[in-house]
Amino acid sequence: MLIDTLISNQLPNLEYTSTSERFDESWEAPLSILLGLGRAAGADFLEFFLERVNYISCLAEEDTITSITPRLSTGAGVRVFVGKADCYVSTNDVTFVGLKAALEKALSIMGLQLPAPNAFIPEINLELLRDYGTKRGKDSWLPLCTSIREMGEILLDGTGKLQKTATHVQSRRASYFRDWQEVLVAASDGTFARDIRLTQSVGFNLLCADGSHRASIGERAGNTSDPNFLKTWDYTEAAEHISDSAGKMLYADYVESGTYPIIMANHFGGVIFHEACGHLLETTQIERKTTPFADKKGEKIAHESLTAWDEGRTENAFGTIDMDDEGMPAQRTLLIEKGILKNFLADRTGSWRTGHPRTGSGRRQGFTFAAASRMRNTYIAPGEHSVDDLFASVDKGIYCKKMGGGSVGATGQFNFGVDEAYLIENGKITKPLKGAILIGEAKEIMNKISMCSQDLSLAPGFCGSVSGSIYTTVGQPHIKVDSITVGGR
Amino acid sequence: MSKIQAIANNAKSSAEKLGIKKYDIYGSTVDQTSVQVDEGEPKQVKASNLSGVTVRVWNEHHTVGVTSTTDVDPKGLELALKTAQEASFFGVKENIPDFSPEATAALASTSSEKLPPLPVSEIIDKLIGAEKELLAAHPAIAGVPYNNLAQRDIERFYLNSDGALRTESHSLASIYLYTKTEEAEKKPRSAGAYRVSYGVNTLDISGCITETAQKTISHLNYEKIPSGKYTVVFSPEAFLSLLGAFSNLFNAQNILDHQSLSQAEDIGKQIASPLLCVCDDALHPANIGAETFDGEGTPTRKVSLIENGVLVGFLHSAGTAKRMNAQPTGNASIGAKVSVGANFYHVYGGAAAEQELNLQTAENVILIDDLQALHAGVKSLQGSFSLPFDGWIVNKGEKVSVESATVAGDFLEVLKSIIYVEKEAELTPGGVCPRIWIEGLSITGE
Numbered sequence: 001m002l003i004d005t006l007i008s009n010q011l012p013n014l015e016y017t018s019t020s021e022r023f024d025e026s027w028e029a030p031l032s033i034l035l036g037l038g039r040a041a042g043a044d045f046l047e048f049f050l051e052r053v054n055y056i057s058c059l060a061e062e063d064t065i066t067s068i069t070p071r072l073s074t075g076a077g078v079r080v081f082v083g084k085a086d087c088y089v090s091t092n093d094v095t096f097v098g099l100k101a102a103l104e105k106a107l108s109i110m111g112l113q114l115p116a117p118n119a120f121i122p123e124i125n126l127e128l129l130r131d132y133g134t135k136r137g138k139d140s141w142l143p144l145c146t147s148i149r150e151m152g153e154i155l156l157d158g159t160g161k162l163q164k165t166a167t168h169v170q171s172r173r174a175s176y177f178r179d180w181q182e183v184l185v186a187a188s189d190g191t192f193a194r195d196i197r198l199t200q201s202v203g204f205n206l207l208c209a210d211g212s213h214r215a216s217i218g219e220r221a222g223n224t225s226d227p228n229f230l231k232t233w234d235y236t237e238a239a240e241h242i243s244d245s246a247g248k249m250l251y252a253d254y255v256e257s258g259t260y261p262i263i264m265a266n267h268f269g270g271v272i273f274h275e276a277c278g279h280l281l282e283t284t285q286i287e288r289k290t291t292p293f294a295d296k297k298g299e300k301i302a303h304e305s306l307t308a309w310d311e312g313r314t315e316n317a318f319g320t321i322d323m324d325d326e327g328m329p330a331q332r333t334l335l336i337e338k339g340i341l342k343n344f345l346a347d348r349t350g351s352w353r354t355g356h357p358r359t360g361s362g363r364r365q366g367f368t369f370a371a372a373s374r375m376r377n378t379y380i381a382p383g384e385h386s387v388d389d390l391f392a393s394v395d396k397g398i399y400c401k402k403m404g405g406g407s408v409g410a411t412g413q414f415n416f417g418v419d420e421a422y423l424i425e426n427g428k429i430t431k432p433l434k435g436a437i438l439i440g441e442a443k444e445i446m447n448k449i450s451m452c453s454q455d456l457s458l459a460p461g462f463c464g465s466v467s468g469s470i471y472t473t474v475g476q477p478h479i480k481v482d483s484i485t486v487g488g489r
Numbered sequence: 490m491s492k493i494q495a496i497a498n499n500a501k502s503s504a505e506k507l508g509i510k511k512y513d514i515y516g517s518t519v520d521q522t523s524v525q526v527d528e529g530e531p532k533q534v535k536a537s538n539l540s541g542v543t544v545r546v547w548n549e550h551h552t553v554g555v556t557s558t559t560d561v562d563p564k565g566l567e568l569a570l571k572t573a574q575e576a577s578f579f580g581v582k583e584n585i586p587d588f589s590p591e592a593t594a595a596l597a598s599t600s601s602e603k604l605p606p607l608p609v610s611e612i613i614d615k616l617i618g619a620e621k622e623l624l625a626a627h628p629a630i631a632g633v634p635y636n637n638l639a640q641r642d643i644e645r646f647y648l649n650s651d652g653a654l655r656t657e658s659h660s661l662a663s664i665y666l667y668t669k670t671e672e673a674e675k676k677p678r679s680a681g682a683y684r685v686s687y688g689v690n691t692l693d694i695s696g697c698i699t700e701t702a703q704k705t706i707s708h709l710n711y712e713k714i715p716s717g718k719y720t721v722v723f724s725p726e727a728f729l730s731l732l733g734a735f736s737n738l739f740n741a742q743n744i745l746d747h748q749s750l751s752q753a754e755d756i757g758k759q760i761a762s763p764l765l766c767v768c769d770d771a772l773h774p775a776n777i778g779a780e781t782f783d784g785e786g787t788p789t790r791k792v793s794l795i796e797n798g799v800l801v802g803f804l805h806s807a808g809t810a811k812r813m814n815a816q817p818t819g820n821a822s823i824g825a826k827v828s829v830g831a832n833f834y835h836v837y838g839g840a841a842a843e844q845e846l847n848l849q850t851a852e853n854v855i856l857i858d859d860l861q862a863l864h865a866g867v868k869s870l871q872g873s874f875s876l877p878f879d880g881w882i883v884n885k886g887e888k889v890s891v892e893s894a895t896v897a898g899d900f901l902e903v904l905k906s907i908i909y910v911e912k913e914a915e916l917t918p919g920g921v922c923p924r925i926w927i928e929g930l931s932i933t934g935e
Contacts, residue, residue: 059826061746064583067826068576071557072569075539087534092541092559109522109534109609148579171747207748207870216870254873257716257897257933287527288634290669368537405865410634410669411677413893415877417865437866437875439893441676487866487875487895487933 016096023184031186035124047187057177060155075367088370126192133196144227161239185327193327215249222318222460252432255488261397268459270474283350302446307381318460319472326362365468372467379475383452451480503567513649516542523639546573552580589807592786604688626702635667647786680704711890714934725922741809761904763840771832789819797839834920838910
């Protein structure tokens with residue numbers, strides 16, 4: 001459909017039907033018309049986000065597959081800006097008529113009138129489609145993914161291993177999901193980009209019970225780019241690991257509350273930086289005035305031993321994206337260098353509203369959310385100490401080996417739970433502890449991370465915020481926090 | 490023809506084409522508008538009109554497959570049925586889900602109102618007005634970083650190949666306001682409140698403003714408290730948060746999966762103080778937007794869970810009820826594995842307390858207003874929790890805000906340590922509940 005000159009009277013009769021099974025160049029004409037219509041109506045900026053999802057999850061309980069759940073989803077969102085105010089309208093209807101209806105609704109909400117009859121509608125000149133899906137060979141990913149039958153066999157083998165390796169088993173589960181997502185972004189600044197994401201995660205949940213003693217432990221692995229990921233999952237090692245943790249925590253004493261030095265393990269221990277600092281470096285928080293770091297760029301906000309990154313692309317990591325959900329190539333962003341705040345994470349709107357440069361961090365759960373500045377693969381860089389150095393520096397403290405989830409509030413106060421903890425006495429681990437939750441103020445804690453070891457390790461995670469639940473990576477080497485409040489009994 | 494009737498007709502013709510004889514569909518359509526404001530200006534308006542259905546298909550071997558989709562046009566529905574049909578060959582072979590025996594039983598009539606939506610400009614003005622009032626309530630209130638005013642129209646349906654067809658619709662409006670303070674030499678403080686109603690015009694916006702302002706101001710003067718054991722008074726919202734976090738106690742599917750603190754034979758067991766009664770009551774008159782049927786088409790109802798401290802009932806799907814020789818309770822969500830969840834808790838007093846307690850006379854008690862980080866600090870299968878909270882230490886009616894502290898305990902012990910259930914109940918998003926007094930809970934302050 002090529003139209004040299006489009007007059008507003010022609011719009012009601014304009015139709016477009018995609019015959020392609022994927023988002024491709026054929027979307028250029030209708031989207032450029034819709035973007036032009038929005039601009040002609042008076043919008044300062046417009047963006048369309050189209051999404052198609054093919055998701056499946058599988059659950060094995062004991063020795064039975066109890067749930068296979070496919071989900072198919074298609075939808076789109078249009079974002080319209082007038083000045084710095086914006087409106088986001090989403091719809092399931094990804095036809096030209098459906099997208100036009102969504103646009104009209106958004107324009108109307110922003111108080112804009114459609115162009116008068118006989119008005120000339122200038123189309124937006126979109127760039128050549130930047131197709132990360134095809135360029136990086138992702139078009140073949142979906143058919144290469146593990147079949148339903150193989151999913152079931154692998155998960156059942158996994159729960160079988162749990163039965164062999166754990167003691168006092170009350171229930172054992174293995175769960176897997178595959179989230180295949182195709183996205184297309186077109187914006188009135190000419191952005192026109194497509195990508196395919198393949199996110200997979202598999203893990204165990206084990207509940208052990210002996211009388212009144214109970215221990216429940218979960219652990220997951222994740223991947224963003226390997227259709228064969230499930231087949232390569234080492235469930236034997238994972239089962240041994242989780243069984244060992246559950247065994248140690250089953251008879252653990254409750255932690256005695258107080259203020260302690262702690263050593264936090266690498267891998268998922270990185271959640272401390274994610275909650276205590278990462279969220280506060282998102283421009284969304286600057287806009288809301290809910291970060292203590294808003295005016296601290298170039299200043300020291302953390303101990304000089306701490307350097308931290310947020311990367312769009314890290315090989316096989318859970319938060320890896322080639323482009324963000326606003327069509328910008330993902331960047332590698334230095335957040336903190338030797339304690340000095342270097343950069344914030346900015347989406348398009350955050351950049352406009354705060355002045356910080358975009359970093360390819362505009363992310364969203366799906367088409368029902370407008371993009372916002374979000375973390376991707378975020379980690380504390382390795383330091384110069386050995387793990388033994390860290391332990392040797394603690395007379396009495398807590399080793400937080402396995403972290404649970406956490407959150408940060410509007411005042412910068414954060415908290416997170418510890419799933420597996422041990423008492424440290426005179427530099428040595430002496431006994432397991434349970435029931436610990438760590439709380440603190442972001443501004444204070446960042447200056448108390450005084451030692452980092454050399455063993456950086458990344459872990460998959462799920463992050464919930466204003467633009468929904470997204471896949472992220474957390475990570476760090478072993479770190480020492482000089483003192484932190486530990487809630488317990 | 491209505492949209493639901495069209496879906497039913499399309500499903501029937503697609504099923505016939507695919508050779509599917511037995512299926513059911515649950516779906517909903519939500520039309521929603523929400524606004525946020527910042528410093529007197531609209532920040533973001535969101536609008537959506539979204540549909541989704543979940544289809545279940547039984548094959549000739551009687552195993553079931555499920556698929557969810559947002560494409561409810563004939564082509565999308567056919568693809569969903571076909572995908573579910575493929576998945577059905579991998580479905581469970583024991584305890585196979587089936588139609589609810591109550592999928593065609595009569596539904597309760599409710600008094601749900603359906604109010605028309607207001608123009609977006611009006612709801613923006615209302616929220617800007619709320620923000621302005623809050624900023625004027627105290628000089629320390631520097632912003633309302635989290636705010637939202639939303640109105641939605643919801644339509645739900647359930648149908649199956651045996652001829653069941655249920656529909657209902659209602660409107661909802663909600664507002665939340667969450668402040669942040671700035672004062673020299675003091676830590677920022679925050680507080681919030683939430684209201685829900687059938688429409689924006691009937692929403693108690695001024696009550697939400699007043700509650701948010703009062704709470705925020707009450708947190709300006711704060712102190713650290715010594716760690717130790719305290720008598721703790723849970724606000725209705727805080728107690729229901731905790732009850733919800735440990736809802737596996739009442740969940741028949743969790744019990745069958747060995748994922749619960751209860752066992753099937755615990756019915757009749759004293760699990761709480763005789764002062765406590767709990768039921769799940771979707772049809773409670775205070776439940777705004779009450780749903781009259783669940784995801785399997787079973788009518789919702791009042792289900793007694795704890796009476797005078799005794800466990801008397803569980804929440805069931807059709808499948809769990811069959812396995813446990815009970816009746817479905819209207820608490821199921823459709824799925825490959827049907828899940829069970831509470832609809833609307835109603836907590837109230839049971840046996841008479843030895844003495845009536847009162848915050849105006851009590852000394853050194855902790856009033857917990859809001860529990861945080863439940864996803865991180867609750868070990869629902871172990872029964873333990875350790876949670877940060879917003880609250881006050883109260884001495885003879887005088888409240889002083891508590892600075893960063895956590896409360897920890899074992900939920901089953903909490904239920905047994907209830908020493909008073911106040912008479913006056915409050916409506917919260919999760920149910921109706923009075924303040925609940927617990928003795929001897931661990932608080933970590935400094």
